[in-house]
Amino acid sequence: MRRSLFWAFGLAIAFGALAATARAADSPDLTTIGLEAPGLVGQDQPSTMGDFTGKIGYAIFNRDNASGFHVFDADMRFQQGTALVGGVATRGLWGLT
Amino acid sequence: VDFYETVGSTVYHHDLHTDAIHPFWTDELPSGSVNTGGFPNQAVENLWSYPVVDDVFIVNDDGSQTYVESHPGEVTLHVTWQRAPAAAFSVSGMTAPTLLPPEFGGLEPVAQQPFSGRMAWDTAVGNFKAVVFADDGSVMKRFKISGVRTIASLVGTEQIGAFAQ
Numbered sequence: 001m002r003r004s005l006f007w008a009f010g011l012a013i014a015f016g017a018l019a020a021t022a023r024a025a026d027s028p029d030l031t032t033i034g035l036e037a038p039g040l041v042g043q044d045q046p047s048t049m050g051d052f053t054g055k056i057g058y059a060i061f062n063r064d065n066a067s068g069f070h071v072f073d074a075d076m077r078f079q080q081g082t083a084l085v086g087g088v089a090t091r092g093l094w095g096l097t
Numbered sequence: 098v099d100f101y102e103t104v105g106s107t108v109y110h111h112d113l114h115t116d117a118i119h120p121f122w123t124d125e126l127p128s129g130s131v132n133t134g135g136f137p138n139q140a141v142e143n144l145w146s147y148p149v150v151d152d153v154f155i156v157n158d159d160g161s162q163t164y165v166e167s168h169p170g171e172v173t174l175h176v177t178w179q180r181a182p183a184a185a186f187s188v189s190g191m192t193a194p195t196l197l198p199p200e201f202g203g204l205e206p207v208a209q210q211p212f213s214g215r216m217a218w219d220t221a222v223g224n225f226k227a228v229v230f231a232d233d234g235s236v237m238k239r240f241k242i243s244g245v246r247t248i249a250s251l252v253g254t255e256q257i258g259a260f261a262q
Contacts, residue, residue: 051258059221071101
């Protein structure tokens, strides 16, 4: 499912095209929309958490033929800052796993 | 975190995600699990025995996947974003209108919001471990991969939406 997605990422990076991944918050108070990496300067570009200000780190990992299994995929993101949670400005740390 | 395991002629997809309504969604991380003291040239994310769910699928010949079973699991990871090689650049625009872009099958609409900030490419290296447990608590499976480098990585500072600190 996601393997093809990450190969798409690789191709998008190589050719400078726009590719995207997106996630939503599991809290109803946080409207995470996603993050779009390659292509960078343009529309729909990094959009992590609604009503958020702070630091962001994002990384896509992929390795084929890893020892003991076939393919490894992961995308990691942290968002450290302040977001509106239930209408209240809340300092916190959010991320993907 | 996804591991694709080959057993005989069968490929199993282990989809380890937080126990949320939708897999992979953003979750609140434990306090102290990210160190941004060297930001933007270095940031470190550590998660230790972070609770996840392992959804297991069989990958069919046509690429589709058939759900098999789910088990509790834990993920331990260490990711280092380091030494952004290029100068930061400004970004701005509107966030995506759907939770997944149509090419990946996600069409759930969300309200778009403005964003702006400064981001930089960098290199991240990750070490990952995962343990999957049977219903009786015994260890069913372990996965480990070390020193894997990103195919894309960004660090930066952004403001999203109308919120301003």
